[in-house]
Amino acid sequence: MQEVAPDVFCVEGTAVNWVLLRDGTELTLIDAGWPGDTSAVEDSIRMLGRHPIDVQAVLLTHAHLDHMGAINHFHQKYATPVFMSSAEVPHARDGHLEQAKPTDIIKRCYRPSALRWTARIMVAGALKPVQIAHAEPYPTPGPLDVPGAPVPVACAGHTSGHSAFHLPDKGVLVTGDALVTGHPLSPLSGPQLLPPFFAHAPAEAEAALQCLAGVDAEVLIPGHGMPWRGTPAVAAEQARRHARTSNTL
């Protein structure tokens, strides 16, 4: 766990990150790992001296299995609500996810690191369908009335309802999978788009970098890879450059 800015914590699970925002004794959880990361999500909350029931809400950047894992557990055990963009709600509810198929992934497992990653995600629940029947859209536009007051930033492309979250007071942008800094299937490090086969609409995912580039922040917390210090504008430019020069996997 890394305190990226005061009261903003990035935690790495099974090659995926979640974020905890702290306001006094209350927390917001952004994304929730794989199903197999559920106890690690709870542990990360206890490491802050809090209890999972202190999580006032879960926010979901996008409905992919590696970000949804602990959400039903929190709802069943602690009645924690979950909010996401209205475009993402139907996918989360019916479980028809805009997600790479296992065959897309297996085709790319020619590198040992990719094979190791695939083995890890299988254990973490990659083949287990998840539906979030209690998924709700953001209740208001603008800053959300949850600890940390994150502001959703629409950046569709990776999925058709993907959100980033801006924390204006902290100078932090939580980018989810709209902009990452590393992934076991990518040979690159630093700001980048995920390999195109992970995106629902790869061209839109590249265009969405423009939405992030205009956000005023000094630190990015991605869905995959390490937190990164720099502005979204510089990160977006690096990601565009990588997208133009890297081989598509």
Ligand SMILES: [Zn+2]
């Ligand atoms: Zn994703």
